[in-house]
Structure formats: structure tokens, C-alpha cells
Amino acid sequence: MNAAAPEGLRIYAIGDVHGRDDLLARLSQRIANDLRAGDYDKAVTVLLGDYVDRGRDSREVIDRLARHDFPTPIVTLRGNHEDVMLRYLDDPAMLDQFAAFGGLMTIVSYGVDPGEEMKAGAAAAVHAAFVAHVPEEHRRFLEETRMSVEYGDYFFCHAGVRPHVPLDRQDPGDLMWIRYEFLNYRGSFGKVIVHGHTPHAHVQNHENRINLDTHAFKSGVLTAVVLEGEGRRFLDTAG
Structure with a gap:
């Protein structure tokens, strides 16, 4: 039996954005155009996390999503990069890890020059300036991101799931961070896992999973899957 979305629901799911608001805007328009076709009762878009870091416009991406500036209702999941950003907002000692994940680009997108702040007062000054420049609604958006969501025969999360653990008992750390134990598993997870x-x-x-991370910040290709009934097709920014 083929995996199916709930009857009457069209689901869009989008892979890792990583600060490429230009690509998110382009894919949003493609989804808006796609919505004009098809026989469905309602539509929803699931964003699979990793909105920040590496690309130049992390602030703009979060601002767009926090305002729900999108053609459909959205469900925003938490990626490992949001996990690290939240921890850095609470702990200046996380700067090295945040920077290693491309977080300096996120800091710059909020109007903070890390180099100048380091000259003025070392890592503590970078942290203080960053916290001061992140709007409360952006922090609230990050805090309210979800670990997973399910629709019909599909389970959506950022990184993947641990094999042989029921989907309703998955560890949040695995949902945000797991790789090889999940990627190398060829059996059924109970539902098709949609991830980045x-x-x-x-x-x-x-058959058991769909990976939508097409390296958007580097490749310029941000990808979405469209799930409707038993159908499965893809939209991206390459065209």
C-alpha cells in the first residue's frame, strides 16, 4: 500500500533554508502558483528546520516565518541550527559552537559586527550585542518551533528518527541531530519520514523516507515535496 496524505489535504514540505530568504520567497511564489491547481479542501506547509546560519539572511527568514508570510498555513519544525542558536542566546559560552555551525552569518544578519564587538569586549560583548538585536518575537518563534508533526502516513521532522523506537517516543535530540543510524536503515519506520x-x-x-535538503545556501536550490492523496511530486527554485 502506498503512503497517503489525509483525504482533501495538500501538504507542502520544505527542506533546509539556511538563511536564503531569496530562495524561500521564490519557492513561496511557486507554491502560490501551484495552489491554483488541484482538487483539495485545504493545504498546509511544513518547514523542516534549519532556517538560520550559513546564508546571509537568517533574520529575514525568521521574520518571514514569524509573520506567517506564506501562501498557506505553516508548521515550523526545529532543526539543530535553531537548537544551537537558542542555546547561544542563553549562554555566551556557546559562541564557538554557534560560529562553527555558520552562526556568525546569523549574527551579522541581525546587524552585529562580531569582529568589532570582539575588539570592544571579547566574546561577552558579541553575545550581549546579539541578544540585544534579536527581537522578542524572533526568540518566541524559535522557542515555539515543534519537534515533529504527522499527517496521514507521513511523519515530518528535521533530521530523522531512531529505528525500532515508536514515533511517539522519539528523543528530541534524535529528531534534530540523528544521521547514520537513521540514514542507513532500510526497513519501515511505521510511516514515511520526511526530513532534511x-x-x-x-x-x-x-520508500521509507524523503530527504529534502538540497544544500540550498550553496546550490541555490531549495526544494519542496507536494503530498496529495498517494501522489508525491517536487517543486524547487532551480527553474
């Missing part, structure tokens, strides 16, 4: 986190040049469209 591990970049590939093209969508991985497998």
Missing part, C-alpha cells in the same frame, strides 16, 4: 539535515545534490525519494 543531511545535504544531497538531489532529493532522496526512498
Whole structure:
């Protein structure tokens, strides 16, 4: 039996954005155009996390999503990069890890020059300036991101799930961070897992999982899957 979305519901799911608000805007328009076709009762878009870091416009991405500036209702999941950003907002000692994940680009997107702040007062000054420049609604958006969501025969999360653990008992750390134990598993997870986190040049469209991370910040290709009934098709920013 083929995996199916709930009857009457069209689901869009979008892979890792990583600060590319230009691509998110373009894909949003493609989704708006796509909505004009098809026989469905309602639509929803699930964003799979990793909105920040690496690309230049993390602030703009969060602002767009926090305002729900999108053609459909949205569900925003938490990626490992949001996890690290939240921890850095609470703990200046996380600067090295945040920077290693591309977080300096996020800091710059909020109007903070890390180099100048380091000259003025070292890592503590960078943290203080960043916290002061992140709007409360952006922090609230990050805090309210979800770990997973399910629709019909599909389970959506950022990174993947641990095999042999029921989907309703998955550890949040695995949902945001897992890789090889999940990626190398060929059996059923109970539902088809729709995820990002591990970049590939093209969508991985497998029987047990769909990987939508097409390295958008680097490739310029942000990808969405469209799930409707038993149908499965893809939209991206390459065209």
C-alpha cells in the first residue's frame, strides 16, 4: 500500500533554508502558483528546520516565518541550527559552537559586527550585542518551533528518527541531530519520514523516507515535496 496524505489535504514540505530568504520567497511564489491547481479542501506547509546560519539572511527568514508570510498555513519544525542558536542566546559560552555551525552569518544578519564587538569586549560583548538585536518575537518563534508533526502516513521532522523506537517516543535530540543510524536503515519506520539535515545534490525519494535538503545556501536550490492523496511530486527554485 502506498503512503497517503489525509483525504482533501495538500501538504507542502520544505527542506533546509539556511538563511536564503531569496530562495524561500521564490519557492513561496511557486507554491502560490501551484495552489491554483488541484482538487483539495485545504493545504498546509511544513518547514523542516534549519532556517538560520550559513546564508546571509537568517533574520529575514525568521521574520518571514514569524509573520506567517506564506501562501498557506505553516508548521515550523526545529532543526539543530535553531537548537544551537537558542542555546547561544542563553549562554555566551556557546559562541564557538554557534560560529562553527555558520552562526556568525546569523549574527551579522541581525546587524552585529562580531569582529568589532570582539575588539570592544571579547566574546561577552558579541553575545550581549546579539541578544540585544534579536527581537522578542524572533526568540518566541524559535522557542515555539515543534519537534515533529504527522499527517496521514507521513511523519515530518528535521533530521530523522531512531529505528525500532515508536514515533511517539522519539528523543528530541534524535529528531534534530540523528544521521547514520537513521540514514542507513532500510526497513519501515511505521510511516514515511520526511526530513532534511543531511545535504544531497538531489532529493532522496526512498520508500521509507524523503530527504529534502538540497544544500540550498550553496546550490541555490531549495526544494519542496507536494503530498496529495498517494501522489508525491517536487517543486524547487532551480527553474
